[in-house]
Amino acid sequence: MSALFIALTILLTVAMIGAALVAVLGKSMPIAILSAGLVSLLASVLFLLLAAPDVAMTEAAIGSGLTTFLFFFILGRVRGGEHD
Amino acid sequence: MIRKFAALLLLAGIAAIFMGLLFTYEPDPELNTTARYYAERTAADIGAANIVTAIVVTYRGLDTLGEVTVLFLSAAIVGLVLASGRRKKTAKERTVTPAGELLATGSTLLAPLIMLLGVYVFVNGHLTPGGGFQGGAIIASGMLLLLLTDPLKHFSHTLIATVESLSGILYVAIGLLGIFLAGGFLDNRILPIGTLGTLFSAGAIPLIYSLIGLKVGAEFSSILAHLSETEEL
Amino acid sequence: MALIAMAAGFILILIGFYGALTNRNILRMIVAFTVADTGVNIVMVTVGYLRDRTAPILDNAVPAADAAARIIDPVPQALVLTAIVIGMGVTALMLAFAYRFYEKKRTLDITKCTELKW
Numbered sequence: 020m021s022a023l024f025i026a027l028t029i030l031l032t033v034a035m036i037g038a039a040l041v042a043v044l045g046k047s048m049p050i051a052i053l054s055a056g057l058v059s060l061l062a063s064v065l066f067l068l069l070a071a072p073d074v075a076m077t078e079a080a081i082g083s084g085l086t087t088f089l090f091f092f093i094l095g096r097v098r099g100g101e102h103d
Numbered sequence: 104m105i106r107k108f109a110a111l112l113l114l115a116g117i118a119a120i121f122m123g124l125l126f127t128y129e130p131d132p133e134l135n136t137t138a139r140y141y142a143e144r145t146a147a148d149i150g151a152a153n154i155v156t157a158i159v160v161t162y163r164g165l166d167t168l169g170e171v172t173v174l175f176l177s178a179a180i181v182g183l184v185l186a187s188g189r190r191k192k193t194a195k196e197r198t199v200t201p202a203g204e205l206l207a208t209g210s211t212l213l214a215p216l217i218m219l220l221g222v223y224v225f226v227n228g229h230l231t232p233g234g235g236f237q238g239g240a241i242i243a244s245g246m247l248l249l250l251l252t253d254p255l256k257h258f259s260h261t262l263i264a265t266v267e268s269l270s271g272i273l274y275v276a277i278g279l280l281g282i283f284l285a286g287g288f289l290d291n292r293i294l295p296i297g298t299l300g301t302l303f304s305a306g307a308i309p310l311i312y313s314l315i316g317l318k319v320g321a322e323f324s325s326i327l328a329h330l331s332e333t334e335e336l
Numbered sequence: 337m338a339l340i341a342m343a344a345g346f347i348l349i350l351i352g353f354y355g356a357l358t359n360r361n362i363l364r365m366i367v368a369f370t371v372a373d374t375g376v377n378i379v380m381v382t383v384g385y386l387r388d389r390t391a392p393i394l395d396n397a398v399p400a401a402d403a404a405a406r407i408i409d410p411v412p413q414a415l416v417l418t419a420i421v422i423g424m425g426v427t428a429l430m431l432a433f434a435y436r437f438y439e440k441k442r443t444l445d446i447t448k449c450t451e452l453k454w
Contacts, residue, residue: 021337024337025337025340028337028340028341029340031344032340032341032343032344035344035348036344036347036348036351039347039348039351039352039371040351042355042367042368042371043351043352043354043355043359043364043367043368043371044355048363048364051364051367052367055367055370055371058348058371058374059370059374062374062377062378065341065344065378066378066381068337068341069338069341069381069382069385070385070389070390070391070408071381071384071385071391071408071413071416072232072391072393073153073155073156073232073233073234073237073413073417074377074381074413074416074417074420075232076224076232076233076237077236077237077240077416077417077420077421078374078377078420080237080240080241080244081236081240081420081421081424082370082374082420082423082424084240084244084247085240085243085244085247085323085327085424086370086424086427088247088327089326089327089330089424089427089428089431090363090366090367090431092327092330092331092333092431093330093333093363093431093434093435094363096333096334096435096438097363097434097435097438097444106358107358110354110357110358111354113353113357114350114353114354114357117349117350117353118346118350121346121349121350124346125339125342125343125346128339128342130338130385130386130387131386131409132386134386134404134407134409135409137411138384138409138410138411139404141410141411142392142403142404142407142410143403143404145394145400145403146394146400146403147400152393152394152395153392153393153394154392154393154394154403154407154410155392155393155410155413155414155417158410158411158414159414159417159418163414166418167418170418170421170422173422173425174421174422174425177425177426177428177429178425178428180429180432181428181429181432184429184432184433184435184436185432185435185436231393232391232393236417236420236421299394299400300394300395319421322425323424326425326428329432330428330431330432330435333435
């Protein structure tokens with residue numbers, strides 16, 4: 020049980036750091052935004068493992084759901100500006 | 104180049120502090136005094152099964168009022184920043200490709216169900232994980248689905264503002280009732296506490312959390328509507 | 337397990353700060369800030385975690401009588417709940433300002449913002 024939890028935590032951690040690196044260093048803006056959403060989604064699974072279901076729900080609904088769409092609304096309005 | 108070097112130097116300093124914090128961190132073997140008080144007294148004093156809800160709504164209710172105010176301010180400023188001095192384009196001037204059959208049919212089926220789930224989440228906030236903030240975000244997600252189906256859809260800002268301000272006023276009014284009928288501001292014992300684990304328990308917590316849920320849902324919807332009503336530049 | 341999660345939170349904060357400091361595009365800076373935000377939340381939740389304990393919800397499995405010996409610290413969770421919601425409000429605010437900036441300057445490069453330079 021405990022070994023499984025630790026393995027899952029390490030897996031989530033590696034995936035989160037990979038997604039965060041893509042979000043910060045990647046060339047394409049839409050992929051960066053989606054990676055930031057992915058970091059939030061993986062973080063919400065991590066919160067569930069850390070016995071915080073309330074926080075996991077909030078992070079999944081707000082951090083990875085609504086925030087990603089806010090970015091895409093603005094990204095759609097500033098076409099041409101994302102390569103500066 | 105020098106800019107990147109300075110940034111890396113700063114990050115190395117922060118990383119050194121973090122390493123110090125991480126390697127000297129010792130998890131507590133027991134709950135600390137505050138947490139122990141909440142764990143032992145919540146069932147008798149508040150009657151809510153979810154202790155996080157008891158802390159957010161009652162023990163630290165004033166903080167939550169402040170938080171909702173901050174959220175209201177940021178929603179209001181988003182509206183102010185995006186709306187100042189702009190000519191509103193009418194729907195005819197903007198052309199969008201219509202949504203596909205699948206999205207149109209799916210949204211008419213799913214949007215009411217999503218709203219219902221949001222209401223369920225905040226009404227049961229004192230029993231299960233979830234509550235006003237999560238429920239409000241789920242309601243706003245339902246609004247988002249409607250906006251994705253028809254980007255030209257114009258939500259009634261008057262309705263959103265009315266729901267938002269009414270629930271805010273009622274929230275503060277219930278808090279004030281706590282001063283007169285119970286122990287203090289935002290005390291939940293103005294209604295009977297009931298048995299632990301049933302829907303009508305925990306005094307005024309379901310009522311207060313539902314109002315918070317409506318307020319947060321209205322604020323998120325207003326942010327979404329404002330951002331989606333911006334024009335392409 | 338808590339230490340691994342805490343290290344992940346710290347690394348996310350560092351990655352977010354690096355992105356915010358080195359990028360010139362204001363939209364990318366905001367993305368980096370949301371990553372750092374997630375990292376801070378993970379660190380705060382981890383501080384409240386205690387080994388071999390369960391979530392702070394009372395039911396048949398966790399009766400109220402021995403709750404103090406069975407649950408983890410609920411206070412950091414309540415704080416993080418607040419922090420996530422405020423974080424979304426702040427992100428929306430930053431995005432609104434980015435939109436106005438693009439409208440004025442037709443670019444998202446913050447080095448083009450020279451009004452306060454001398």
